[in-house]
Amino acid sequence: MTATALATRPARSVTLRRALTRLRRWGHTIENQMAVGLVLFSTTVAVLVTYFPEQTPFTSLMLPVVLGSILLGPRTLPWFVLYDMALLTYCVSQQESITPRTLGATAVQFSIALVVLVTSFRRTRLGVAGLRGETMFVDLRDRILDQGRLPGLPPGWAVESALRSAGGTAFAGDFIVAAEAPDHRSVQIVVVDVSGKGEAAGTRALLLSGAFGGLIGALPADGFLPAANAYLLRQDWDEGFATAIHLWLDLTTGDFEVRTAGHPPAVHRLAGPGRWSVLRTDGPVLGLIDDADFDVARGRLGVGDAVLLYTDGMVEEPRRDIDLGIDRMLGEAESILRGSFVGAAERLATQVGSKDDDRAVLVVHRAG
Known part of the structure; x- marks a missing residue:
């Protein structure tokens, strides 16, 4: 084997490592962008539920939670669910009248969020979740x-x-x-x-x-x-x-x-x-x-x-x-x-x- 070939192998190895590093960073950047987008979406929904209750269903806050369970990884998802639950608590506190139906809807939403939260902890063992996990399988x-x-x-x-x-x-x-x-x-x-x-x-x-x-x-x-x-x-x-x-x-x-x-x-x-x-x-x-x-x-x-x-x-x-x-x-x-x-x-x-x-x-x- 020539000296040129021996020198080429380490160079290729360094190039491969750099490419993998850039790929990981790109993946983290995409997930961060999705997390920011979902936070803005949740905030918008919370504002609509609070100030336009007649036009916006109270259960609309579950939509970003479900989207988060599909798109976010196990490290980001728990924090997003907790943020969404904080918004839900705020929306409940701003209701003019709290009826048994409102309490029931709130309990159902908290239960769904708890299920998503527990699932995210289980997915932590694998390290990936949602669409990426399905793609791997x-x-x-x-x-x-x-x-x-x-x-x-x-x-x-x-x-x-x-x-x-x-x-x-x-x-x-x-x-x-x-x-x-x-x-x-x-x-x-x-x-x-x-x-x-x-x-x-x-x-x-x-x-x-x-x-x-x-x-x-x-x-x-x-x-x-x-x-x-x-x-x-x-x-x-x-x-x-x-x-x-x-x-x-x-x-x-x-x-x-x-x-x-x-x-x-x-x-x-x-x-x-x-x-x-x-x-x-x-x-x-x-x-x-x-x-x-x-x-x-x-x-x-x-x-x-x-x-x-x-x-x-x-x-x-x-x-x-x-x-x-x-x-x-x-x-x-x-x-x-x-x-x-x-x-x-x-x-x-x-x-x-x-x-x-x-x-x-x-x-x-x-x-x-």
């Missing part, structure tokens, strides 16, 4: 989905995936991570089911999707599950386990390897006889046993063949054996995939499985 959700974005495969190959969360929420405990080899001759795909479901598992799924995304692109096929298991053990979570199924596929020959970690088995469809075969492999759940071994099932995808990976939400239901669930899924898959594999994953995830559990399905098809 949307960004986190999009990053989970981006991790599962499947690489473009060469002509003759088709791969589709679908994710469904319990209750239709945006966060799920199931996710998919994929990586293509630098020489574009093979691809690795892993389908993971984190313990829990819905939003409860979404945070762990986010962390694991990033970690597994780095592992799957840096390790050979037989090294991924042991490394993922070691990573989960280091986290020492109370609910730190996950199941996974890993597929390595040679895009030139069609040879593939499947390994599972406490996960439902993959299924392989042979185009000739049109039969599905279950690829059973053994391996413990990730995050429970140190130095675990994971068996491998090998096969080859010929023209027209397909392999299907899925999570337990596709085949498990209360009081039903998982083998019966697999048989039902394969029966649906045979009718859904007959004639065309386009949209196969979406159709399977929609029509098969438990609506009360997260579901993920991935279909790899060799078209020609």
